[in-house]
Amino acid sequence: MRILPEISRTFGEYLLVPNLTDEDCTPGNVDLSTPLVRHPVGQESPIRIATPLVSAIMGAVSSPQLAIALAQVGGLSFIHQNQPIAEQAGMVSAVKKHKAGFRHNDVNIEPTATLGEADELLRSTGRQVVVVTDDGTPSGLFLGMITAQDFNFHRHQIGDAVETRMRRGAALVTGTPGMSLTTANELLWDSRQDVLPLVGDDGRVTALVQRRDYELHKQFSNETVDASKQFRVGAGVNTHDYRERIPALVDAGADVLCLDSSDGYSVWQKHVIEFVRKEYGDDVRIGAGNVVDARGFDYLAEAGADFVKVGIGGGSICITRDQKGIGRGQASALAEIVTARDAYAEETGMYVPLCSDGGVLHDSHMAIAFAFGADFLMLGRYFARFTESPAPLVKVRGQALKEYWGEGSARARNVARYGQGSELAFEEGVDGYIPFAGSLYDNVKVTLAKLRSTMVSCGSTTLRRFHDTAMLVQVSQQTFVQNSEDIERNERPTVV
C-alpha cells in the first residue's frame, strides 16, 4: 500500500491570477484551435479543431444532430458505442452525408420559383430546413424558413409552433405559397428578422439561411470541414467487439475513434490500438483512456494512442467513487499527466494531446482545465442541456428540463464500458434531469467569449501560452464555507 503525498483536488479549488495584458492581447486575437491527435513536436497535428470542445461518448449527448451543430462551431462529437454496430455506423454516415455549410449550388431554386416549390425542393434535398406555415401544411400562409433545430426549440419554448404562429421577433412575415422566392426574400430582409437570402455566384437567390448560421459557416468552415466538404465526426469503440465495430465505423467515414472506458489503464486497450495499427497503420486515429496518473498515460502513449483521455469519477452523473472507491480529483490527475505528456514529448519527440473528461460544472472550470494544460475537453452535462442533444426535453412544474443519464446507469446499461463480463451487476451512474439551456450555438458562443476573456486577462492568445504562463492559486476552505454561509443567510444580492 502507498499513499500519495498530495490531496486529490478538483477544478473548483483554484482561481487564476491575471498576467499583464498587452495591446495585441484582445479577444479577437485569441486562437482556441488545438491538436486532436498525436504529432511530431514542431509539426502540425493531422487533425486540429478550431474549438477545443468535444462531446461525450454518451447516448444522452452525442447524436448526429448534435454532432453537426458542434462541428458547425468548430468542435467535434463522438457518437456513442452503446448500440448495435450498424446503428452507430449509420449515425456516423448521417453526419458525413450532411452537406457541410450552405453551399448554394446544392439547391438551385429559381428566384421566380414559388415558396411552395422552394419548400418542396428544400425538403427533397434532405437539408435541415422546414417551412412553417399557418395551418401546419405547406399550402397555408408562409411564415419563414427556419432550421429544424430552431423549429424544435420554439416548439418546446412556446408550445405548439403552428398554433402560436411562431413569433420570431416583433412581426411575423407572411406570404403566400404562390409568392416568388425573390419577393419572400425581400420581405424577410426588410423585416430585419434573423434570416438572410443566400445569393449564388450568378446573383441568383438560391436559399434562405439564418444569419447566424451563415456567419458561423464563414467563420469556422475552413477549420471544421476536411477536402471533401464534410463535417468531421468521431466515434466511440470498446475493447470487446472492436474487430467488427472499427471496420464498420471506418467504412462509414469516422474521422477519429476513441476507446470508451471508465478505466483505460488496461492491456485490453493496448490490444485494440495494436489492432488498429496492424490493420490501418496511421490512417485511422484512435484515442484511449480514461487514466488518472502518469503510469496510465505512459502506458497508453507507448501503446500508440493518438490522444489520452483523463478523468475517473468526476462526471456529473458519476457515482463510481461511491460505488468502487476509485477516482482522482480532475485537477490533480491533469496536473500529473500534463507533466508526463510534456516529458514524453521531450523524450520521444512525439506530442500526445490530452483530453480532460468530466468535472466541468461551470464555464470557469474550462479555463482552469486549459490553464492546467488540457488540449481539449470532453463534456457531457454541458452538451446534454442543448436543443440538439438526443436527450428528451420535459416540463416539470413549468420548468423545461433535459433528461441526462450516465452510461453506467440502469437506463444506459453500457456493459462494454461498465459491465462485469456480460452484465451490469451494479450501477455507476445516475439518471436525472438538468435545466434546458437552449441552442448549442447560443451557449457555445457565450462560453467561448468567457474563455477568451479569461485568457486575455491572463495575457495569452493561444492555449499553449495560456498553460505555460498561467498562475493559479488555491482557494481556502474558508472561502467555500463563507460562500455557502452567505448564500444561506441571503447576504448575496439576488436577481430581481
Ligand code: MZP
Ligand atoms: P460531465 O461532463 O457530465 O461531467 O461528464 C461526462 C463524462 O462522464 C463522460 O465523458 C464519461 O467519461 C463520464 N461518464 C459517463 N457515464 C458515466 C457514468 O454513468 C460517467 N458513471 O462517469
